[in-house]
Amino acid sequence: MARTRVRITVRITSLVALSASLPLLAGCGGEDTSASGDAPAPGSAGRKPVVVVTTTWEGAFAEAAGAEDITVIVPRSVHHAPDYDPKPSDLAAVAKADFVLYAPFEPYAAKIKEAAGSRAKLVEVNLDNDPAKAGAEVARLGALFGTKEAAARWKTRLDGEVARLNGELRAAWPGGRSPVVVTQVFTGWAAGLAGATTVGTYGPEPVTPAQLASLSAKKPTLVLDNAHMSTGTVLPDSGARQVEIANYPGEDLDLLTVYRDAATELKKAMGGGTA
Structure with a gap:
């Protein structure tokens, strides 16, 4: 640790x-x-x-x-x-x-x-918590630190955990269909984790009236907001459920927990309980 x-x-x-x-x-x-x-x-x-x-x-x-x-x-x-x-x-x-x-x-x-x-x-x-980008960045740091083997072991754990969570989230799709989502610019990785269909992004600035109209017209079922940069309810009156996604891990510095926590929140939002 x-x-x-x-x-x-x-x-x-x-x-x-x-x-x-x-x-x-x-x-x-x-x-x-x-x-x-x-x-x-x-x-x-x-x-x-x-x-x-x-x-x-x-x-x-x-x-x-x-x-x-x-x-x-x-x-x-x-x-x-x-x-x-x-x-x-x-x-x-x-x-x-x-x-x-x-x-x-x-x-x-x-x-x-x-x-x-x-x-x-x-x-x-x-x-960037996108699994491919995160894995590449960890490998780069491992090369700098002289800890390539440890970085490679973590990448194996990451791949296994992402595959597991993705499978569970796909099984929780409402009606067996990929959820339609709007994401904050730094939470797109969570949409990928769920296999969701992203129809728009916003931020980091607050949503403008024009963006509100455009994004609402795409009828998303979920809005993946950034818990650390939230600007409040993003698409009020659109019927979309807002999910808070945290990019930062806790003091244990366990990045895999970030993926697990996101999966838990996504699964709840899709009506499937906990991941």
Whole structure:
């Protein structure tokens, strides 16, 4: 199980001020565990990669790829991670990391590394739970971490779990027919998991009146909303049932649980109980 530290932080404007204190933190004993210098490379015998991630989503990808020493900066409960930034102790962890993982929509990640004076490799992660894309990204991270075998084992588990859930969801189709759905731009993977027929997408901005009319006219039976970016009821009065899909895993960093939870919500929405 990955070792994680989760801390709520203050304001992003404090980042530069905090950076001034970090040379003192770095000089107070302790070994440099960055990927440079004379230390063994991550993934070599007796050398596990030290990974810092901005959120549990990146953390789940890191754990799937075989990382075990993972520090999470932003708690799962925070929906807008860029509104927060690290405490000095978190930045000290960044300073000792081999890898810092972030997403393109988290532009402060580079500032975190700069403020910490870290020599870690800054890695942009493609956060997409589409099984094929997730599997490819985990394999890429495994190659970076020197943990290819662990990443390959996880990919085998992912393929088996997705096949199982897809079979159960197809068996739960109302009347044996693929449900017609509208998805938020970041929940399309859940429609694929269910074998649903996607007739439209929306977001991340709120639905406009023109979009509302257009999407409602397609008569979807389900709307797959993003639980972390919800704008409320998407298609009111359309008769479509709205399903909240969570992309972020819990503090256990288990990405497979995200697929299981989505399947549970989809199966309930289709009238088949739990998955």
